[in-house]
Each structure stands twice: as C-alpha cells, then as structure tokens.
Amino acid sequence: MSELQPSLRIAIDLTPLRPGGENGGAKVLVLTLLKQFQELAPHHYFLLLTAPWNYLELAQYETNRMERLLVPDLIYIPKKKKLGLFSRLLEKIFNKINFNNFIGSSSLLKKNKINLLFCPFSAPTYADKDIPLVAIVYDLQHLDYQFFFTAQEQQHRTKFIVDLLNKCQKIICISDFTRQSFIKHFKTPPDKLAVVPISIHERLVELNESTVIEHLSSIGLAGRKYAFYPANYWPHKNHRILLTAYGIYKKQFPNSFLDLVFTGALEHEENDLKEAVDLMGLRENILFLGFLNQEVLTAVWQGCQCLIFPSLYEGFGIPTLEAMKFGKPVLSSNAASLPEVGGDAVIYFDPRKPDEIASCLAKISDNQLLVKQLVKKGFQRLELFDGKEMAYQYLSIFEREALNQNTLVKTIISGIYDDGWSAPEFHISIEPGLSGRTLEILFETPEFYPTSKATIKLRTKQRKASYNCLRGESQKVIWPLLPTGEVVTVQISPSFQPSQLNLNSDQRRLGLMVRHCRLNLVDGSSSSILALESVV
Template sequence: MRVGVIVDVEPGIHGGVATAVKSLIRALGSLGGPETYILIINNQAQADWLSPLAANQVFAMRPPRQTSLLQRGVRKIARSSLKLAGVEMGTVWPETPLSDGFVESLGLDVVHFTTQGFALCAVPTVYNPHDLQHIHYPQFFTAQDLAWREVVYRTACRLSRAIIVNSQWIKDDVVAQFAVPPDRVQVIPEAAPSHFLQPAGEAERRQTLEKFGLTEAFALYPNNTWPHKNHARLLEGIAWLRDTKGMKIQLASTGARHQPSWPKLSAKVDELGLQDQVKFLGFVSDLELRALYQSARCVVVASLFEANSLPIFEAWAEGAPVASSNVTALPEQVGDAGLLFDPNEPEEIGKALERLFIDDTLCEDLKRKGKQRLSDFDWTRTARAYRAVYRRAAGRKLVDEDRAILAHDWMRNPLR
C-alpha cells in the first residue's frame, strides 16, 4: 500500500506541529508491514531536515508551480474588475483548493494531510485539523484567516474518510462544530519527541546555561509567542509572585517571536519590570532544548488552548516537574502528573510556580508521576494507530492489532 504524507511544515517556523510531524515520520519508518510512505515535500530544506529516511520511505518533491501567460492574464483582469467594483482581493471568500494532479500522479492508495492545509483530490484522504482554536478565540486571527479556516477545515472534515485528533476533548469539539459522524474521528495521542533527539550531557548542559546566561534556578516555557500561548498572563503571574511574596524567579522561554504579538509582549516585560527575570531565547538547537529541560526547576505551560502539549511530554521525558493550564485537553493529558491552574488568573499561575520553587518533595513526587504518565505514550504505538487508520481509509482489511489499537484511547484509559 502506498501512503502519501503531506509535509507542509519546516523547522524554525511551525513550532510543535513540525516536531510532531517529524516524530510521526520517524516512527512510521520503524514499522514493518507492506506500506511504503511517500513523503510529499516542497523543497530541499525539508528533505535535509527529515533525512535520513527509513527503507519504507521515499521523498516526492513537488515541481515548481508554473503559471501560464493565459492564467496570469486572467488573474490580472479579475483583480482589475474587483478593484473597479470596490472589492479588495483580501476580502474575497476563500475556496478549498483543487489538487494540481501531483498527488494523483504518485499512485497513492491514501494521502494524509498532516497539517491544517487541504486540497480536494481523487485519492482517499486522512486529515489532521489539530484543533479548532479559531472558533473559540477568533480575536487571535485575521478575518482572512478565519474565513480560510472555516472553509478549509469544514470541507476537509466532511469529505475525508478519517479525521485524526489527539484527544477526546478535540474530538467532541470537531463533532459538535462540524456535525461529522463520531466514528469518523479517531483519537490518537502523541508522545514525547525528545527521544529522537541527541542526548545532552553535563558539558552540554553547562555550555547551554552559560550561553543563555541562566545562572539561577529557572522555569522553562518552550513555546512560540503566539497569542494563545498566553505569555502575557504568565508574566503577570511572575510579577505577582515578586510583588506579593517577594520571590523573584527566572523564566526562560524558547520558540519564535511571533511578530504580530511580540512588540506588545516585549512592552509587557518592560511595563512589569521583569527585564532581569525573563529571557526569550528564540529557537534553540535540539541539544540545547534537552539541556534546558534537564536544567529547569520546572516546566510551565500557560496556554489557553491545546489539543495536547508536546512540551509537557518532553518535560516528563527529561525529568522536569510540570505546571499546566487547566483548560481544553490539558487536564486529560496531565492527569495527576502536574499542578493545574487557571491560565486567566495570574495569581493562580504565581502560586503554582511558588510551590514548585520551594517544595522539593512536591517536585520529586511530580517527577515520579510524570515518568509514570509518560510511559502511557510512545510514538511507536501512535504510528501503529496511524497505520491502522491509513489501512481503513484505503479500504484495506484490518488485522486484530489494528482493530485493538483503534478501539482504545490510551490518553484517558492508560494501558498499565
């Protein structure tokens, strides 16, 4: 069976989604079976990032898109007509794109759209919407983004043979918002990607801390500064802890500085007088990320909306205690292996951090519970579940292992 995997992400740009896609591809490569995975990429940088491939995987690079003289002429006339009519191009209602024929040319039995992008094609499709944040927090999106997501997400969910989500909370949301049959939405939890990364030793940890000037105990928040990651409330919680309890803790945050929101966030640091407590490190190497996890006093995830949190998985894998928001799918994921707080209340965030910075017994207990909770997840099991969905979507007969793995949600009901 030939399975197409659309790779529409790149490192350094797409954050946790890129990490999850790479982890899934690596895990699929470790499986046996008759499947061949055709990784559909757009450029050489993606090939370099995903290499080396397993024996059951090959690249298929999209050819450069070429626009004919006739197409350019038609588009120019259309833009002129719209302008004369007083309609801005950015306000035109989007449409779900049609396949350009490249996917069909690969002889695929099924194609998996691993990110929110989608195209109507003649091959059975599997779709990952990841989450429907735009419906719950429309203020974080432009009008054009909202229109695109409404059209593409809804079309993809209604037409795909299978929809994959990471948690029951997201499944319930997809079913409620898009009126799709529940049996077409498959819950497949993710896992910690850091076991694919280079291990960090004592020398690497020391060098990383020196590089970023982290000389004291610090909390780590490894997330891009997108608005829903809620860095502003986290900063307010750290300021509350300083002003109310006289406790100054350090925060290190990795990931891209999302430009539409970064200026306000930078101003927030200045407004709260946190310049000597907070460091935004930008993207770091895999080795540096592991070193930061292993060196942190705790990992905090203050997000307002998550399908699941890869940093929480990574924190457990690296032995760091976790404090997390108590919203959307995060309580399902965390269970009793972390402190939960209301991400809209800076005082609650501050109190959770205070406990983790002063209570060594609590930290050790959460590390132990985190290790146990982490054992409930692994990418090999995740990849087997994806493979079973591919087989079902392609009309192949499932084996007993496939049926068993699809019948069980190990996020909510761990196999212990």
C-alpha cells in the same frame, strides 16, 4: 528483516512544513512520525510531497521506501509583520503557500499510483475523490475560543473544516477534547474521527552533566534557577498574563532566584514582549532564547526547575509530557485539553488569573515534598504515552482506510510478514462473490509467547468475534463471508518484540504466526490469500 506483503503507496503532503520553528509542535510530530514509519512499516512506500523551502531539509528522511517529490510552482510568501490573531495551523498553511499554482492533484497522485493521501498539516490540497484521505486536525480554536477571531476569520476557517470533512475518510484528532469539539460544532459522526495522542517526548535523549553545563553556559543559563515556558508567541499562549503573574510573584518574593525562560519562534511578537519586560523592570530575570535546536532544548529542560504552562487553549499539550520525561514538576493551565494530558500529575490554575499563577510558582519554590510527589506522578503518567504505539495507530488507520476504499477490489491481505509472522493488527480485504464462502485462518502461538494465551479479535463493520490460542498450540478460525465483500480486521494481543524477550535481535512488533489464510469457496475449492499479489 522480512518484508510485509503487500504494501501500500502512501503520499504525505509536507508542502506546508516550514524551516525553523514556525509550525510549532506540529512539525516535531510529523518528523517524528516519518522516522517511526521508516522503522515500523518497511513494507509500505511513502512519497513525501515537498516544497522548495523544505526539500533539502527533508533529504535526511529519504530511503528506498521513502522518497521526496518536489512539487513545482509553489510560491513562498514572506511572513508579514502583523498577521492578526490567526489560529496557528491555518495561518501557516494559507499565509505561506499560493495554492492556485498547484499542479492537478489527480495527475500527481495517480501518476505515482498512490493508495492513500495523508495530510498531517490538515489542508486537503491534493485530495482526489478516488483516493482515500486521512488528515490531522490539531484543534478548532476559532470555534472553541472565538475571542481571538473576527467573524470573517471564523467563517473562513469553518469553511475550510467543512471542506476537509467532505474530502476526508478519517480525521485524526490529537486529543479527545478536539474530537468532542468536532462532534459539538459539526455533528461529525464519531466513526469518522480517531484520537491518537501525541507521543514525541521520547525523541529528547538525556544529556550528560558536562554537556548540559556547556550548552547552558552558551545561552546564559549556567547556575540559574528558572521556570521554563517553551511556546511560540501566539496570542493564545498567554505570555502577557504570565509576565503579569511573574511580576506579582517577584513583588511577593523579591529575594527569589527563580527566573523565567521563554523559547519559541516569531521574532516580531518576541520583540513586543521584550518591550513589556523592560517596562516592568524585569529584563534581568526573564530570558528569551528564540528557536533552539533539539540538543540545546534538551539541556534547557534538564536545567529548569519546573514547566509553567499558562496557555489559554491547546489541542494537546506537548510540553507537559516533555517536562515529565525529565522529572520536572508541571504547573499548568486548566483550559482545553491540558487536564486530559496531565491527569492528576499536575498543579492546575486558571490561566486568566495572574494571582493563581503566582501562587503556584510560590508553591513549587518552597515545597520540595510537593515537587517529589509531582515528579513521581509524572513518571507514572508518562507510561500512558508511547511513541511507537502512536505510530502503529497511524499506520493501522492508513491500512484500514486504504483497504476500505471501493477501488481496491482485489482480495488482499496487509500486515503479514513474508516469514509468516503477523503484525499486531492486520487487514484482509475480500472482494464480492457468491454466498457461502468462508475465510479460514490458522494461527499458531509459539512456546516462547510472553503469556499463557493470545487473544484473537476479528471484526468488520457488521460483526465481531473473539478467540483464544493457548501458548504452544494452534487455533483455526472460520469466518463466514458476505457476498458483498468486506474488510476483516484482525487484532492480536498481547504483541511482543523478540529482542525484548532476549530471543534474538528481531525488533519487529509481532502478533502470531499465520500458518495459512484461505478463501474457501462453495464448491469445496480454496485459494491462499497469502499467495495473492499486492494491488500495488
């Protein structure tokens, strides 16, 4: 495969990543992104900042363009029996790592010539004022749902978010619900926030029937009908109300064969729920499977009757899309981000009302027409969420923020392969210079382009313009440049993969052919930007 020139050196802070399932869906998202970055961005270099407790686990992601760096002097603090009602993200950061023992972030990043720091677990531990920082924030539960937090806990987490806002160039929110929470509680400028929905359901590959039966037999689920709730046992996941609702359902329908199955980490909390199940006399109907590997989890999905999702608060709602992928109807809470994810393909209930939840279980148990309608709508809804598009959005944000940083003073281009093809989006950083300069780009649309014309959009912070390039023809774009310098973002639509058009085996996502990209000076001379060397 051809290489894009030039590349960025991106550090990814994975020190908060925990063994097993304690990070919840955040860990699955991050590991999925690593795989996608390897496939879609071979032109960039990624440095994985790792801790002693995850260094070996992350070995499988190492390539010549993605390497691990073991950060010394990190201290593992074992999980306490009683943690209190902490938000899941900050809990796993602050309760697991002693940040006082970190080596200086400046020496770490600058020594490795890093252009951008990505913090997928939020904490800006290695922030450097000279290096742009992008972080994911999953939710603001401590402000949106204050019931679970003491005043001290709220203050602590708010201070953390304020610090993050001060250090970040861009915060990636996993839903518009989270983005709106930032605007509501912190008056955050909208252009500091980006929304990239989580699309990781594609990692779950459907198993053949014999493999499903084998796995279900090994965990006691063979031949059983069950509603499935995959969630760690954090308080906001609302397991206790679900147990109450299921008890109501069983009293109303004592002959029902619909069981209830839980998966998730956190052993102490699981034991507390098991005691409640015993008191209700429902031990034969409710199963706790613990943390499952991906293949066994897939088998549980394929064997279930439905997803039951009673969470009081979510920043996104990954299980909704996983259920839709396997053709399962979804019964979901109407709280927080969940309606944003599920749309009209879900039956919603008030998660605070056990009677409503029990009623939904009854609906799904005896109405096959409703089940078929929900499954059909679920497949349609799923088309809005694509894993590769998610990864492209992350990469695009990285490139824009790195190129926007004032420390990158050279004129460079990022997003053009060395055979002349562009990515669907690429960026040109122009250094300051005399008035009267222009940027000249010559595009070419091939005869095999999938539509009759391509749309070319150019934009900076101050301006934007749009052009069309017909199939089989060329289009020259002349863009007047400001003397202060600027970053020009170029977007091509539609993009395409040659392999999907049966042209060849090339799996790159491509825009148009760029025949030349020149910086024209006032004196009539010009220089090729494509020929300029990378800043790294």
